[in-house]
Amino acid sequence: MSQVQKNVVPIVEGLFTWPSDHPRLIGSRCPVCGSVQFPKSSVCNNPECDHSRSPEEVLLSEEGTLYSFDIHAYDLREPFEYHKAPYAIGAVELPEGITILARLTTTKGLRIGMKLRMKVDKLYEDAENIYMTYYFEPVEGGESR
Amino acid sequence: MTESAVVGAEITNWIEAGKPAPTAEVVAGVAIEALRQAGLRPADLDAIISTTSAMPFGHPTFLTTPAQHMGHRLAGKIGSNGLQVINVSGACASAAAAFSIADSMIKSGKARKVLVVGYDNSPRGFYFSFNSYLDTDMAIGYPLKVVGAVNPTYWAMWARRRAYEMGKPVEDIKEVMAIIKEELSKNGALNPHARYKKVFTAKEVLESPVVDDPLHLYMISAVSSGAGAVLLSDMDTAKRLTNKPVKVAASAVGGPLYNEPSPRLTYFTTAGGRRATKPFYEWRKPIEDAYRQAGITAEDVDFAEVHDTSLYHVINWIDQIMGWEREETDKLIRSRQFGRDGRFPVNLSGGTTSFGEAVYAQALMEVYEVFRQLRGEAGERQVRKNAKIGLATAYGAYGSYGAIALERAW
Ligand SMILES: [Zn+2]
Numbered sequence: 001m002s003q004v005q006k007n008v009v010p011i012v013e014g015l016f017t018w019p020s021d022h023p024r025l026i027g028s029r030c031p032v033c034g035s036v037q038f039p040k041s042s043v044c045n046n047p048e049c050d051h052s053r054s055p056e057e058v059l060l061s062e063e064g065t066l067y068s069f070d071i072h073a074y075d076l077r078e079p080f081e082y083h084k085a086p087y088a089i090g091a092v093e094l095p096e097g098i099t100i101l102a103r104l105t106t107t108k109g110l111r112i113g114m115k116l117r118m119k120v121d122k123l124y125e126d127a128e129n130i131y132m133t134y135y136f137e138p139v140e141g142g143e144s145r
Numbered sequence: 146m147t148e149s150a151v152v153g154a155e156i157t158n159w160i161e162a163g164k165p166a167p168t169a170e171v172v173a174g175v176a177i178e179a180l181r182q183a184g185l186r187p188a189d190l191d192a193i194i195s196t197t198s199a200m201p202f203g204h205p206t207f208l209t210t211p212a213q214h215m216g217h218r219l220a221g222k223i224g225s226n227g228l229q230v231i232n233v234s235g236a237c238a239s240a241a242a243a244f245s246i247a248d249s250m251i252k253s254g255k256a257r258k259v260l261v262v263g264y265d266n267s268p269r270g271f272y273f274s275f276n277s278y279l280d281t282d283m284a285i286g287y288p289l290k291v292v293g294a295v296n297p298t299y300w301a302m303w304a305r306r307r308a309y310e311m312g313k314p315v316e317d318i319k320e321v322m323a324i325i326k327e328e329l330s331k332n333g334a335l336n337p338h339a340r341y342k343k344v345f346t347a348k349e350v351l352e353s354p355v356v357d358d359p360l361h362l363y364m365i366s367a368v369s370s371g372a373g374a375v376l377l378s379d380m381d382t383a384k385r386l387t388n389k390p391v392k393v394a395a396s397a398v399g400g401p402l403y404n405e406p407s408p409r410l411t412y413f414t415t416a417g418g419r420r421a422t423k424p425f426y427e428w429r430k431p432i433e434d435a436y437r438q439a440g441i442t443a444e445d446v447d448f449a450e451v452h453d454t455s456l457y458h459v460i461n462w463i464d465q466i467m468g469w470e471r472e473e474t475d476k477l478i479r480s481r482q483f484g485r486d487g488r489f490p491v492n493l494s495g496g497t498t499s500f501g502e503a504v505y506a507q508a509l510m511e512v513y514e515v516f517r518q519l520r521g522e523a524g525e526r527q528v529r530k531n532a533k534i535g536l537a538t539a540y541g542a543y544g545s546y547g548a549i550a551l552e553r554a555w
Pocket of ligand 1: 031032033044050
């Protein structure tokens with residue numbers, strides 16, 4: 001029997017551009033007050049905003065700075081058992097002024113303040129699909145601000 | 146404005162979560178006991194404010210279970226002449242919110258005697274365990290699905306960040322948390338209501354497995370089941386019912402702050418606005434609101450019961466309540482000045498670390514402890530100093546928080 005070609009799909013639709021050779025995180029920016037959100041939202045989250053116009057979709061910066069991180073040491077239960085310990089989760093500050101959570105590509109050599117770059121890679125696969133998610137990866141020689 | 150007071154309080158023993166239980170029976174038990182302490186009957190009540198969670202196990206539609214309507218079920222069970230019933234929720238600050246509604250009803254004159262009940266019996270590790278729990282706006286549950294973030298992930302990041310901002314290695318904050326555990330577990334060992342009565346040494350804590358580095362297993366609280374009931378009345382009534390009325394000096398609650406710089410539980414991101422200069426604005430705000438309502442400052446607070454789902458929470462609460470610079474908080478902890486004869490006693494009950502968290506009842510456990518301490522009824526764990534004002538705090542998911550200040554009124 002011939003090998004069935006698996007679909008390569010995002011873990012969740014709408015977080016990053018896909019399919020793409022150069023995937024980017026998708027957020028939204030309010031044209032009235034400039035507030036940026038991730039994931040994108042149809043409603044501005046700034047309490048001072050007059051909501052005269054709705055947020056627009058924007059692609060977010062690919063580089064950020066590590067605000068803090070957790071090294072998670074145990075396997076999660078179903079249905080999230082595909083996150084295999086140990087793995088690192090970072091809070092990554094983007095130039096847009098938001099700090100977003102992301103899986104980091106490594107648990108080694110992490111330092112608060114280090115530069116990171118976004119990439120999309122495989123999270124896990126099952127019988128039909130290969131599931132992709134976004135990661136942040138330390139930039140070689142990237143020093144803290 | 147009418148003053149309000151606490152005239153009765155009762156809690157169950159906190160036990161392992163996830164065992165099927167006759168929920169209305171458990172809640173009625175503590176409710177009747179709180180009424181009995183004040184010599185009141187159900188017919189004397191004007192209102193019941195309830196906050197409970199008890200999920201049918203594995204059932205995806207738990208949000209519409211009878212637990213949500215516990216206030217009405219309780220009124221039916223203990224008898225009611227059609228009193229006002231309100232069911233509320235607000236994550237870990239649920240019971241603080243319920244308490245605040247009761248306090249406001251009395252202060253506004255809408256009610257004179259109000260019973261607050263909280264109950265939780267949720268399956269262990271229930272947080273975001275269901276795919277069906279994923280909310281369509283991608284705020285809730287998705288950080289777990291996409292990046293594997295659990296609640297302790299956020300606490301670990303906060304702790305690591307604090308060490309970094311203080312210019313200290315992460316081992317330093319681990320040590321501080323281990324000392325807290327040793328002291329709080331000694332308090333818990335004296336509390337008949339606490340689920341864990343074992344005293345943990347700091348060494349044992351640091352030798353327990355790392356779960357979310359820098360947090361070790363004994364630095365995060367278990368999930369428990371428990372129920373609490375607190376009876377409030379207006380001050381005139383309180384003075385007739387008891388010779389030891391405890392005034393509600395403040396009850397503050399709140400929701401997410403746009404300019405909070407720290408990652409907030411269950412969210413992917415912080416908000417995209419101008420940042421507050423210091424993190425944990427959402428923790429400081431209920432404290433500031435409570436101080437303003439009560440007309441007090443940090444120096445007036447004699448002791449506190451703080452919500453400690455991780456031991457990092459204890460550190461953060463002391464930072465916010467005392468308004469010290471962080472070095473002072475660490476000094477207080479390292480010199481072990483937060484016990485019952487210390488400079489600023491914290492969690493004389495043993496705290497969530499000794500109880501495990503019964504989410505919807507947790508703040509009532511704290512109020513119960515502050516009430517007993519102020520009345521000199523805390524037995525072996527009674528605070529040594531002549532305490533006049535005690536504080537109870539809560540912080541949880543979605544940016545939910547609260548702070549309650551109780552004051553001796555005799
Ligand atoms: Zn706006």
